[in-house]
């Protein structure tokens with residue numbers, strides 16, 4: 001097999017990154033955009049020792065699960081690399097990811113629920129982080145083509161709230177109007193690196209963050225004055241990121257106008273969100289995810305609850321009024337400030353959040369003899385650490401509710417808890433990210449022995 005060779009392939013599977021999988025002369029071939037059941041003519045793009053990457057030249061036999069989207073830019077860019085698959089099949093794909101991981105871990109007897117569908121299949125994102133680059137002499141917003149930093153100009157981001165798309169395009173036009181340069185990442189020059197926009201569905205508030213190379217630039221006063229005129233925009237922040245880095249946000253924010261946070265709501269709890277704080281991006285699906293997690297916790301009025309990896313306290317504050325007390329841990333200090341302020345905002349006096357790494361704070365709490373009845377964990381993709389797990393077990397919780405955006409690390413961690421005398425019998429996938437291969441999942445561990 002060699003680069004540029006054109007071969008006929010039968011697609012038998014879908015990889016966890018949503019690429020079609022085929023086998024050819026002992027090699028595994030990953031075919032962008034191809035679906036199981038399809039026969040395609042594909043061009044080889046890259047050959048490794050045991051596998052290769054290819055792209056479709058022609059579909060010879062099409063899958064009935066294929067959606068023929070008009071523009072396949074979203075698939076090309078990786079922004080929505082499941083957009084060519086019917087929604088019910090996307091849900092099945094996500095459930096299968098969990099089933100396959102459990103099988104690999106020899107945990108075939110664990111039940112996997114049907115994936116909870118998202119109320120919105122497109123336009124669900126309450127936040128967009130969009131690169132700004134110069135393309136053919138013009139400032140453009142868009143998305144990087146998969147595995148590259150080539151910007152594909154876009155104005156419809158498909159999974160983002162259309163109100164955010166409207167503001168993205170308006171801000172792009174203002175930057176063009178005042179000749180603000182786009183960031184040039186090769187020379188670490190220019191000005192605007194990213195547009196980061198958040199919108200609350202509950203209040204309609206919109207925060208615009210310009211991620212810039214400098215703290216200030218000559219056109220900023222005029223740019224700010226014009227952005228203020230965009231309907232719905234309630235604040236403008238300049239995030240200062242001077243480094244040559246792929247990390248999107250710098251460490252310092254300057255409020256240019258408006259409120260320093262936007263206000264959102266989950267159920268009947270209000271949340272103020274600072275620019276650096278994490279907030280679940282699918283507004284209508286988040287309460288359904290939390291309801292599922294909270295139901296699994298089976299909370300009692302006397303329960304002491306730990307909310308680990310708490311963000312702005314969304315889970316802990318949603319349950320605080322039904323339990324004795326809540327303690328939260330989160331590593332981003334702005335998010336912790338938000339969490340404690342959000343407690344006050346909602347007249348909650350039995351919840352307290354601290355800044356720190358969960359894997360460091362939890363062992364300190366355990367050493368002090370702090371006990372918990374229920375622990376909620378909602379870590380980033382890399383999951384928990386052995387130090388965290390060991391300390392969590394020492395607080396002797398009856399239940400540990402695990403919410404995860406990466407079932408692979410979740411299942412690894414669940415096995416650690418099993419070694420410590422906890423059991424679980426079901427995992428429920430929840431679709432927080434339609435049109436993408438990302439899988440969210442919830443489970444509850446119960447203490448089987450002392």
Ligand SMILES: C[S@@+](CC[C@H](N)C(=O)[O-])C[C@H]1O[C@@H](n2cnc3c(N)ncnc32)[C@H](O)[C@@H]1O
Nearest residue numbers: 278280309310311330331332357358378379380
């Ligand atoms: C998936 S988010 C969940 C946040 C929150 N539970 C929610 O539903 O909005 C994970 C959170 O963990 C925080 N985080 C990342 N690493 C951490 C660590 N080592 N210790 C504590 N928090 C951490 C992130 O800043 C983020 O707020």
